[in-house]
Amino acid sequence: MAARGTHGRRPTLEEVAARAGVGRGTVSRVINGSPRVSDRTRAAVEEAVAELGYVPNTAARALAANRTDSIAVVVPEAESRFFSEPYFSGMVGGVGMALAESNLQLLLTFARGEREQDRLAAYLAAHRVDGVLLVSVHADDPLADRLLQMDIPTVISGPRSADEPLPSVDTDNYAGARSAVDHLLSRGRRSVAIIAGPLDVYGAQRRLAGYEDELAASGLSYDEKLVAYGDFTEEGGRRCMTELLERSPGLDAVFACSDLMASGARQVLREAGRRIPDDVALVGFDDSVIARHMEPGLTSVRQPTRDMGRAMTGLLLDEIALAAEGKRSSARRGAERHLVLPTELVVRGSS
Amino acid sequence: MAARGTHGRRPTLEEVAARAGVGRGTVSRVINGSPRVSDRTRAAVEEAVAELGYVPNTAARALAANRTDSIAVVVPEAESRFFSEPYFSGMVGGVGMALAESNLQLLLTFARGEREQDRLAAYLAAHRVDGVLLVSVHADDPLADRLLQMDIPTVISGPRSADEPLPSVDTDNYAGARSAVDHLLSRGRRSVAIIAGPLDVYGAQRRLAGYEDELAASGLSYDEKLVAYGDFTEEGGRRCMTELLERSPGLDAVFACSDLMASGARQVLREAGRRIPDDVALVGFDDSVIARHMEPGLTSVRQPTRDMGRAMTGLLLDEIALAAEGKRSSARRGAERHLVLPTELVVRGSS
DNA sequence: CAGTAGGGTGGGAGCGCTCCCATCGGTGAT
DNA sequence: ATCACCGATGGGAGCGCTCCCACCCTACTG
Numbered sequence: 001m002a003a004r005g006t007h008g009r010r011p012t013l014e015e016v017a018a019r020a021g022v023g024r025g026t027v028s029r030v031i032n033g034s035p036r037v038s039d040r041t042r043a044a045v046e047e048a049v050a051e052l053g054y055v056p057n058t059a060a061r062a063l064a065a066n067r068t069d070s071i072a073v074v075v076p077e078a079e080s081r082f083f084s085e086p087y088f089s090g091m092v093g094g095v096g097m098a099l100a101e102s103n104l105q106l107l108l109t110f111a112r113g114e115r116e117q118d119r120l121a122a123y124l125a126a127h128r129v130d131g132v133l134l135v136s137v138h139a140d141d142p143l144a145d146r147l148l149q150m151d152i153p154t155v156i157s158g159p160r161s162a163d164e165p166l167p168s169v170d171t172d173n174y175a176g177a178r179s180a181v182d183h184l185l186s187r188g189r190r191s192v193a194i195i196a197g198p199l200d201v202y203g204a205q206r207r208l209a210g211y212e213d214e215l216a217a218s219g220l221s222y223d224e225k226l227v228a229y230g231d232f233t234e235e236g237g238r239r240c241m242t243e244l245l246e247r248s249p250g251l252d253a254v255f256a257c258s259d260l261m262a263s264g265a266r267q268v269l270r271e272a273g274r275r276i277p278d279d280v281a282l283v284g285f286d287d288s289v290i291a292r293h294m295e296p297g298l299t300s301v302r303q304p305t306r307d308m309g310r311a312m313t314g315l316l317l318d319e320i321a322l323a324a325e326g327k328r329s330s331a332r333r334g335a336e337r338h339l340v341l342p343t344e345l346v347v348r349g350s351s
Numbered sequence: 352m353a354a355r356g357t358h359g360r361r362p363t364l365e366e367v368a369a370r371a372g373v374g375r376g377t378v379s380r381v382i383n384g385s386p387r388v389s390d391r392t393r394a395a396v397e398e399a400v401a402e403l404g405y406v407p408n409t410a411a412r413a414l415a416a417n418r419t420d421s422i423a424v425v426v427p428e429a430e431s432r433f434f435s436e437p438y439f440s441g442m443v444g445g446v447g448m449a450l451a452e453s454n455l456q457l458l459l460t461f462a463r464g465e466r467e468q469d470r471l472a473a474y475l476a477a478h479r480v481d482g483v484l485l486v487s488v489h490a491d492d493p494l495a496d497r498l499l500q501m502d503i504p505t506v507i508s509g510p511r512s513a514d515e516p517l518p519s520v521d522t523d524n525y526a527g528a529r530s531a532v533d534h535l536l537s538r539g540r541r542s543v544a545i546i547a548g549p550l551d552v553y554g555a556q557r558r559l560a561g562y563e564d565e566l567a568a569s570g571l572s573y574d575e576k577l578v579a580y581g582d583f584t585e586e587g588g589r590r591c592m593t594e595l596l597e598r599s600p601g602l603d604a605v606f607a608c609s610d611l612m613a614s615g616a617r618q619v620l621r622e623a624g625r626r627i628p629d630d631v632a633l634v635g636f637d638d639s640v641i642a643r644h645m646e647p648g649l650t651s652v653r654q655p656t657r658d659m660g661r662a663m664t665g666l667l668l669d670e671i672a673l674a675a676e677g678k679r680s681s682a683r684r685g686a687e688r689h690l691v692l693p694t695e696l697v698v699r700g701s702s
Numbered sequence: 703c704a705g706t707a708g709g710g711t712g713g714g715a716g717c718g719c720t721c722c723c724a725t726c727g728g729t730g731a732t
Numbered sequence: 733a734t735c736a737c738c739g740a741t742g743g744g745a746g747c748g749c750t751c752c753c754a755c756c757c758t759a760c761t762g
Contacts, residue, residue, distance in 0.1 A: 060748035083440030411718035
């Protein structure tokens with residue numbers, strides 16, 4: 001438990017006011033950039049602020065103004081996954097970038113497990129942030145609904161379903177998957193397997209749908225022997241690849257819905273004596289560090305994670321402003337509350 | 352800019368007190384776990400808290416108590432590096448773990464560039480955290496000294512020099528380097544090159560020292576043609592390896608002071624037609640994702656990053672407690688303020 | 703020249719909590 | 733029975749800020 005801080009007392013508004021020979025209200029106006037202050041007064045105050053090295057006490061401000069000037073990025077995952085996936089890092093980078101222009105602070109929070117989630121919910125309820133960015137959400141995630149219910153401005157990084165009530169930003173998983181499959185087909189592959197993600201993640205559903213539709217568009221029939229369901233982990237990729245080789249030994253291409261799963265698949269393919277890309281072409285999703293360092297380089301679908309982070313931040317700031325005016329965000333038109341950003345196929349040696 | 356929050360008003364201490372038929376002070380005591388409350392009263396208060404769904408307002412608490420119950424992890428790096436290195440993820444994981452037992456919140460902050468650092472310093476000065484964990488510090492980092500000067504409890508993740516004034520936690524870079532070199536020598540290598548890190552990082556100095564001493568201990572003389580200085584990046588590793596091959600074409604082993612540099616070195620070795628490990632053995636430092644996915648797997652010196660994070664948190668909590676009592680931390684004995692944790696060599700196919 | 707806008711300003715009233723002092727019984731000692 | 737004492741409790745006094753109302757003075761208007 002923390003105790004009383006003792007780093008030397010800092011000057012208060014009152015002291016600045018005294019020094020500048022004005023009232024508290026005036027100093028507050030200057031600090032907050034109100035236009036209703038004469039230039040002379042403003043200059044005097046600014047000088048006093050500089051001389052005293054005044055920095056507003058945020059706790060006092062938060063208490064009086066009922067806002068915190070900070071937003072939280074909530075990751076309902078263990079940190080390990082968070083750090084191993086470039087998806088998150090790009091996202092957080094984009095958020096940071098977007099925030100740099102405002103004077104909001106970024107708070108990064110993890111919530112692995114139920115107990116942690118409760119703690120976090122209490123924390124958020126304690127009114128410590130103005131808004132929340134929820135990243136990587138599963139369909140049955142209770143936190144999203146709790147936030148919605150508590151009426152805390154929130155944006156999520158991928159809709160949980162087609163009719164997501166919360167504003168969201170997502171990549172075009174469907175088109176990304178189609179481009180990957182199209183690429184494989186255009187390379188002459190005819191038996192394209194997929195290692196799908198867990199279907200309680202909406203984005204995983206969309207990728208699978210893209211795979212199916214692209215095959216259909218090319219006149220190839222959907223063969224469920226070519227479909228395996230992983231969990232986005234390397235181990236899952238290994239398991240799926242083993243299954244697929246057993247069921248469809250004749251496959252000549254694999255589209256793994258995450259780079260980590262692709263990496264697992266690669267190991268199994270190697271052990272089975274299949275050469276990449278000669279015997280089997282491999283494509284991943286995410287374009288992570290792993291993709292670049294794999295042997296051979298892994299062709300992968302890149303998501304514009306930085307832009308996503310930035311877009312989410314923009315939406316959230318809107319939400320917060322709306323909340324301030326007392327309007328519920330549901331008053332807004334749906335379309336502009338759900339952004340979908342394009343993907344890009346990065347071709348490397350594996351296909 | 353954020354605006355006034357409007358999520359429905361939450362109950363206050365006063366309301367809980369009224370409901371429980373007691374005074375404000377008593378409720379406060381219960382909330383904060385003071386022993387000076389009778390069991391009957393405590394039960395009544397707890398019931399009222401539950402019924403009203405009371406959650407203390409942290410801003411008010413921070414203002415009144417002059418503490419925030421949160422600490423910041425400050426990373427003076429761009430996020431990209433932060434996320435690509437497992438060093439950080441383990442660290443943050445350890446901190447999170449240590450914090451789970453207390454009721455402190457974790458704040459993650461980046462400060463790339465001077466302007467950001469100023470902003471951050473102001474933020475910290477605004478008294479928004481009880482303490483700071485400074486990760487990855489260069490010798491000339493101004494932030495560390497500023498924190499010291501502002502008298503804000505701080506712990507850093509690697510001393511900047513041998514007489515670091517701030518409490519610190521570090522890995523045994525020296526011993527780690529020695530174990531890497533010892534391993535190479537025991538495998539019969541006789542011409543071991545090193546790709547060192549930037550010498551303004553204390554840890555990089557220690558690794559170089561370990562390399563030199565281990566060679567000396569084995570009766571091998573130090574040959575400066577076998578030493579190149581990188582910057583911990585992949586590109587730097589490439590450059591260094593190129594240099595080394597030019598200067599010492601006969602080398603049969605390379606100790607790279609980071610996995611990323613090892614990866615760069617590997618590329619150059621490949622292009623030069625040297626087989627790993629047959630012609631040249633390669634060892635890295637960090638044991639990152641890259642090490643596991645390299646072809647062949649990279650032998651690497653692992654740091655106990657999780658434990659480091661935990662240890663740093665422990666030291667910081669002590670610091671905060673001391674500050675609360677008004678004592679300066681310098682009053683403590685030096686030894687227990689500088690922890691050094693052991694490394695472990697993970698052997699893979701590259702050596 | 704009185705009358706009326708305003709822009710500019712000062713400062714009271716909180717925001718919800720912690721701290722601490724005063725108070726109130728009850729207990730054991732004298 | 734009297735008194736000192738202690739645990740349990742109530743509530744005043746802020747913490748440093750924002751909000752907002754009242755006020756002042758200058759600059760027009762009619």
